[in-house]
Amino acid sequence: MTETDYLQLHDSFADDVQIVITAHKSPDGDAVGSALGLYHYLKVLGREEVTVILPDAIPGYLKWMPGAGHILINEENPEDAAAKIAKADYIFCLDYNSLTRLGALQNAVKNSDACIINIDHHQEPEDFADFVLLDSKASSTAELVYEFLDKLSFEEKLPLEAGQCLYVGLVTDTGSFKYRSTRAQTLEIAARLMRSGVKPGMIYDKTFDQNRLSKLKLTGYVLNEKLELWNELNTAVITLTKEELDQYDYEKGDTEGLVNYGLSIENIVLAVFIKESNEGYFKMSFRSKGGVDVNEIARKYFEGGGHINAAGGKSTASLDETLRKLKNILPLYEDKLHSAFL
Ligand SMILES: [Mn+2]
Known part of the structure; x- marks a missing residue:
């Protein structure tokens, strides 16, 4: 302008x-x-x-x-x-x-x-x-x-x-x-x-500060049961299926910010949140630290994009295949994943 x-x-x-x-x-x-x-x-x-x-x-x-x-x-x-x-x-x-x-x-x-x-x-x-x-x-x-x-x-x-x-x-x-x-x-x-x-x-x-109790309980469930660390890649992954969301009376916005818990763990520089949508595909949120460029990862591999440290994408494959794909891609970014704090 x-x-x-x-x-x-x-x-x-x-x-x-x-x-x-x-x-x-x-x-x-x-x-x-x-x-x-x-x-x-x-x-x-x-x-x-x-x-x-x-x-x-x-x-x-x-x-x-x-x-x-x-x-x-x-x-x-x-x-x-x-x-x-x-x-x-x-x-x-x-x-x-x-x-x-x-x-x-x-x-x-x-x-x-x-x-x-x-x-x-x-x-x-x-x-x-x-x-x-x-x-x-x-x-x-x-x-x-x-x-x-x-x-x-x-x-x-x-x-x-x-x-x-x-x-x-x-x-x-x-x-x-x-x-x-x-x-x-x-x-x-x-x-x-x-x-x-x-x-x-x-x-x-x-x-x-206007949470419904069920939203907090969903957060508790995720932290207890669903937060997985891929330590060799300094990565945290959270997945939620529709069935799990239904169990906690999921409403739009309830999973907002969940991905950030992954990034708050020591040594973790990449957090990925994968959530099954009503339309059957998987929505993905990426958060990272330093030079780990999640905009590129989301754009290249998961039909999305965003910013260098925050991006979104999606996968139409099954949850297992999506996780496998992610696990295959991340070693390409190994240098960044290991040097994000430098
Ligand atoms: Mn914005």
Whole structure:
């Protein structure tokens, strides 16, 4: 985005335009936080015609967020979503950089005549937007949305609701400001959000400390029974089948963060979480330390991608075959797996 781009968008948003904000499927705190943060700000500008559209439902731990009830879910309401997208003048694509991350929504966006604005922090972006604000060093898309709104230089102040939503994006994507992606700018923005009224303790409580007992018991089960160490590869692996998830009344979001337990073990530099999805394939989450590039592993071998230390993928093979494949691939990264701490 150049200064001229910002000026042009500033003028456009002062007009009566129809705006749609999208984020990726299986939305996380950053996807929802960025989308709703932007939504609340555009509302303050007087843009009544702003709609947040997500491919599928948001997880329970994010439902408290201001504006969450206004999100249009494509899976539940495809006709309305398609109609809004067809009428849109501007479509924001937040926290993803490939239209495939929109699932069933992707064709509607691809075929739309709207001006597309892509704001994201994932690696290896695809080229589908008219305006891009991409920075793979940013901690979160929320950080970039804040920068975007700042540079649009409207006089209107960020409303508290927008600040709260953006703060959720920051705090969830940085593991409460502890991941290496946290940079000085991240904390500066967090401080500015606090000055506009955001209470970090309140956000933390509403987002993280509202567990159902069954979710905690699932965590206990995983730590007791399902956490496997491949010590020769400094790797931790967790697997969960649908049957196991059902035993613990699994709800969307319940396994969020489980993969990080693997990475918290001494000497472990790669953690892999493999979970059976409703569609029958296995979803994979990768977390790593140092130079172990899980974006590459996910992209090359498991139809996914993400960041160097955090990525997602999938496997349509059986669980046994998936584990075998992983065990065959990891020795290729042996050097990195053994030197991540150096
Ligand atoms: Mn993100």
